[in-house]
């Protein structure tokens with residue numbers, strides 16, 4: 001393998017037949033003559049039975065596994081797991097754990113398994129918890145974490161460490177890491193958090209400190225790219241079923257009953273899409289990636305009336321980020337971390353539907369609105385998310401002990417890997433509405449595609465205009481496919497000649513944006 005183009009975020013290593021390794025940084029990249037130690041797992045009675053326990057240095061995991069016979073081998077990530085050589089002596093390790101951003105089932109499991117992994121696999125005894133997110137580094141006390149103190153926390157929702165948004169001050173955080181002589185930092189959080197982790201790692205590297213920074217990606221919305229799915233997501237989908245079931249019971253118990261359920265998903269509608277697919281009781285699923293409209297032919301009101309006539313009841317699931325452009329003219333407000341503060345689309349929609357059907361010549365309806373969002377986020381992880389969170393935490397521990405830094409541990413095609421931080425922060429994972437999964441969902445609900453708004457429909461949800469060749473299109477809010485996946489093509493929904501259409505545009509083509 002030939003190494004080229006090294007930067008501080010990731011190391012690109014090229015091999016035969018188009019093989020590329022997007023490798024994570026290592027402490028030895030910027031600190032020379034580091035001492036190494038044998039991995040104590042060799043003599044651990046539990047692990048010594050495994051025939052090949054240590055991961056081969058050359059093991060990597062392919063990002064895209066659907067290939068053609070002439071395809072280049074493509075991007076790979078370093079396989080996670082214990083290494084024969086460690087770059088930390090267990091007695092010298094002083095680790096800290098911090099949780100940031102919104103709650104997510106499984107946070108406590110990850111904390112528990114970092115503490116227990118460090119202790120039982122490597123004999124590390126000094127682990128501290130940072131109180132209330134990034135700002136806790138410089139404004140709060142820390143708490144000592146031991147296997148005993150974390151033994152049953154995985155049965156509780158939330159995070160025992162507390163969390164926060166905002167308050168990321170890189171130099172104050174790194175000063176504090178130095179002052180406390182911390183040499184392993186475990187950062188559990190979403191895209192915002194991992195951007196913060198990246199800044200911390202960079203500053204640590206600039207100061208030449210022997211401190212490993214390991215991220216564990218957390219997002220209930222499943223909006224982190226590259227990884228198969230995020231921990232807590234399955235639990236959220238499962239818990240959402242309870243709300244959908246309740247909505248269904250309410251709706252079927254009255255004449256023309258409508259159950260409306262709002263689920264989380266600020267920019268990505270994965271929870272709504274999977275909960276809908278799992279339930280089979282949902283008649284319509286609305287997500288941020290797929291624009292919709294209420295009035296006229298092909299609109300939501302028409303569909304509701306049709307379903308009520310056919311079945312006498314219906315269930316609508318709406319992701320919190322859906323239809324934000326319809327709710328109100330946006331005067332964009334941000335939270336402390338810079339995330340868009342959303343209007344309550346569920347409440348808005350329930351009022352709009354009630355208002356519409358109260359008109360003369362419309363139907364008498366009974367609508368029940370259920371908002372289970374924070375209840376879903378606050379529960380403990382289910383069994384499969386507990387196992388998943390355990391493996392993510394253990395991978396992070398193995399990686400840090402082996403001297404890797406500036407990485408997150410993540411599942412790629414079912415294998416645990418180390419991914420450079422920049423790869424998971426550079427974009428958000430979104431439902432691709434031109435993919436099969438959305439089509440499966442549409443076929444399960446048989447809802448309208450909302451692709452042909454009637455002439456004269458308000459254009460206020462048009463985001464910007466683009467020109468492709470000589471044509472100017474009005475672009476509706478929609479995800480862009482990852483250009484890495486599809487040879488520079490991205491899908492946009494455009495408004496042309498009074499109807500919405502999909503267009504594939506090349507990222508390289510001249511795209512002029514104007515509001």
Ligand SMILES: Nc1ncnc2c1ncn2[C@@H]1O[C@H](COP(=O)(O)OP(=O)(O)O)[C@@H](O)[C@H]1O
Nearest residue numbers: 101165166167168189190191192193195196337
């Ligand atoms: N671009 C950024 N650079 C540094 N820190 C960031 C950045 N974006 C967010 N953060 C910090 O990460 C933490 C969590 O971010 P947030 O967006 O609230 O949640 P999440 O990590 O779940 O996406 C906050 O403390 C915030 O200040």
Ligand SMILES: O=P(O)(O)OC[C@H]1O[C@](O)(COP(=O)(O)O)[C@@H](O)[C@@H]1O
Nearest residue numbers: 101102103190219220221264265266
């Ligand atoms: O009320 P809060 O804490 O700001 O959280 C609301 C947001 O948190 C989420 O559950 C997850 O967001 P993060 O991944 O950024 O924590 C979003 O779906 C939701 O919009």
Ligand SMILES: [Mg+2]
Nearest residue numbers: 101190191192
């Ligand atoms: Mg986020």
